[in-house]
Amino acid sequence: MIAAVVGLGAIGTPLAWLLAGDPRIAALRLIDGDRVERSNLPRQVLYRDQDIGRPKASVLAERLGHPEWAVPERLDAGNAARLLDGVDVVGDGTDNWPTRLVIDATCRRAGRPWLFLSAIRWEGQAALMAPDGPCLRCLFGAGQDGPACFEVGIVGPVAGWVASEGYDLLRRHWGGETVRELRLVDGWRDRVQVVRWAAYACPHGGDGRRVG
Ligand SMILES: [Zn+2]
DSSP: OEEEEEOOSTTHHHHHHHHHTOTTOSEEEEEOOOBOOGGGTTTOTTOOGGGTTSBHHHHHHHHTTOGGGEEOSOOOTTTHHHHTTTOSEEEEOOSOHHHHHHHHHHHHHHTOOEEEEEEEBTEEEEEEEOTTSOOHHHHHTTOOOSOOHHHHOBOHHHHHHHHHHHHHHHHHHHTTOOOOEEEEEETTTTEEEEEEOOSOOOSSTTTTOOOO
């Protein structure tokens, strides 16, 4: 299988590391247009001082032993179909809602699952989004107006925790289980709540727009 990870920050780097070690994964597509900054180093533990100024995608691909996995581009509505073409699953390491909506729409159109992951302060969320299940708008309403994680901060261990919760959902999916759940990580109270849903038809026409 080929997996893409979009956004190689505090969540995307541990997710890429977990996927790279999974024998079911033949290749990764590591997608991020940003370069390593000094402020990234405390939470994004696969980057080092000497990487500052280099594309995150290239640095991480090299560190995982596969320079050819690097895709140093910023994913957007115009290039998503191309960048995600042929992958079996997409992991969300982004820190913003508009990019998640693009991933959601692109994956639904292509009939492939993707892993929604987010962390903010001490809280995190993980869900496996399937083409025949609820879309982002079904789960969260018209959009998230709250602050982005780069504005209010993210607790490093919570990001790694969310990535591993997401990876666990993926493994169950690969094991043949129908995974319909959202995991809510509370790093402060050290607990995970699980929200499950039944079979469900999204009314938004697969591209985030409401139909009827
Ligand atoms: Zn929907």
